[in-house]
Amino acid sequence: MSQTTQNSFNGHDLAFEPIIVADIGGTNARFAVVTKYDLDSNQFTIDHQFTFPSAEFQSFESALSAFLDKLTISKPSRACFAVAGPIKGQQVFLTNLGWNFNSQDVQTQFGFEQLAVINDFAAFAYAAPYLKKEDNIQIKAGQAAPGANIAVMGPGTGFGSACHVSDIHSSAVLSCEAGHISLAAVTELDKQLLQVLKESIGHVSVETVFSGPGLARLYKAMAQVKGLPSEDLNAAQISARAGECEVCDATLNQFCDWIGSVAGDLALTFGALGGVFIGGGILPRMTERLISSRFVERFTxxxxxxxYAGQIPVTLVVQDNIPLIGAAACLHSRNQFS
Incomplete structure (x- = not known):
C-alpha cells in the first residue's frame, strides 16, 4: 500500500510536476512520488512510498520496474535517485549490491523527460534547506544566516560530507572527499592517540577513526595510551560496555569530542554560516553522549x-526520509533557477 510520509499542506501549493524519488542503499531500495511543494511551509509532500529489499532484485532497473508496477497514478515524467555509491559521469556503481547502470540508458528505457542521479550525501545537502527543526535535535545553538552556505557531514560505513551553496540566482551542491583529509590533533590526548594510530595504519584520516571499524581502532589506541588491557571489541560492544569499562567510556567520549573539532573544521572550510547538519548511521545512536560531550567547545x-564558528548552529538529523527529500529538492532547485 502507498504511504504518505508527510502531511498534505493547507498553504499555498506551487504548480508542481510530480517527481519519482528513490533512496537506494545496500539493504533497501525505497521509492516514492513527491506530489507537491508548499511554498509557505517550504515542505514537500511524499506519497506512494514503497520499500523493497535490495537483495530481491538483480538490477536497479528491475527494482524500479517493480515500483512502477505498483503505482496507481500516471507515471511521472521526472525522476531523481539518491544512491549510496560512486557516480562517474553517467555511470552509477552500487558496489555493495553489484548493481551498475547508466543514467542515460535508464532515462531512455523508462521514458523520463528529466532524470538525475546523485550521491546520498549530495541528497543530504540538497535536503538541508527543507528540514524541519522540530523533527531533529539541536546540538549547538546559533543563528543561521538566511541563504548562506550549509554544510552536511556524518560518519557511517564511510564518512560523508557536502555543502549546499545558494544565492539569489542559483543553488548548487558541492560534493567532496572530506573523509580522507588528515585528522588533526587539538589536545594532548589527541596527539597521543594519533601517534598510536599512525603506528598501525600510517595515514590517519577522518574516516579511519570515525567510520566503519574506526571506533574499534580508537578503543585500541585509547587502551594503549592509558596503559590498560583491551579486547577485540566491535563498535556495538564498545557502546554496550561503556557504563562498566573505563576504556570504552573514554573512547566514546573522545569520539564525540574529537568529531566536534572535525565538524568545526568543515564549517570553516565551507563557510557554513547557514548551519551544519550532522547525520550518518552512528551519531543518532549516541545522542545523549554527544550532547553531554565537549562537542560544542571543540567545534567552537x-x-x-x-x-565566527560560535554563531553557527549544529543540528543532528534523525528523520529518516532525507534522501527522498534531497532527491526532490535537487530537481526542484534546478527547475526553480532555470
Missing part, C-alpha cells in the same frame, strides 16, 4: 575564528 575552539 578555532583561535581567531572562534567567534
Amino acid at each position: 575552539e578555532k583561535g581567531i575564528m572562534s567567534q
Whole structure:
C-alpha cells in the first residue's frame, strides 16, 4: 500500500510536476512520488512510498520496474535517485549490491523527460534547506544566516560530507572527499592517540577513526595510551560496555569530542554560516553522549575564528526520509533557477 510520509499542506501549493524519488542503499531500495511543494511551509509532500529489499532484485532497473508496477497514478515524467555509491559521469556503481547502470540508458528505457542521479550525501545537502527543526535535535545553538552556505557531514560505513551553496540566482551542491583529509590533533590526548594510530595504519584520516571499524581502532589506541588491557571489541560492544569499562567510556567520549573539532573544521572550510547538519548511521545512536560531550567547545575552539564558528548552529538529523527529500529538492532547485 502507498504511504504518505508527510502531511498534505493547507498553504499555498506551487504548480508542481510530480517527481519519482528513490533512496537506494545496500539493504533497501525505497521509492516514492513527491506530489507537491508548499511554498509557505517550504515542505514537500511524499506519497506512494514503497520499500523493497535490495537483495530481491538483480538490477536497479528491475527494482524500479517493480515500483512502477505498483503505482496507481500516471507515471511521472521526472525522476531523481539518491544512491549510496560512486557516480562517474553517467555511470552509477552500487558496489555493495553489484548493481551498475547508466543514467542515460535508464532515462531512455523508462521514458523520463528529466532524470538525475546523485550521491546520498549530495541528497543530504540538497535536503538541508527543507528540514524541519522540530523533527531533529539541536546540538549547538546559533543563528543561521538566511541563504548562506550549509554544510552536511556524518560518519557511517564511510564518512560523508557536502555543502549546499545558494544565492539569489542559483543553488548548487558541492560534493567532496572530506573523509580522507588528515585528522588533526587539538589536545594532548589527541596527539597521543594519533601517534598510536599512525603506528598501525600510517595515514590517519577522518574516516579511519570515525567510520566503519574506526571506533574499534580508537578503543585500541585509547587502551594503549592509558596503559590498560583491551579486547577485540566491535563498535556495538564498545557502546554496550561503556557504563562498566573505563576504556570504552573514554573512547566514546573522545569520539564525540574529537568529531566536534572535525565538524568545526568543515564549517570553516565551507563557510557554513547557514548551519551544519550532522547525520550518518552512528551519531543518532549516541545522542545523549554527544550532547553531554565537549562537542560544542571543540567545534567552537578555532583561535581567531572562534567567534565566527560560535554563531553557527549544529543540528543532528534523525528523520529518516532525507534522501527522498534531497532527491526532490535537487530537481526542484534546478527547475526553480532555470
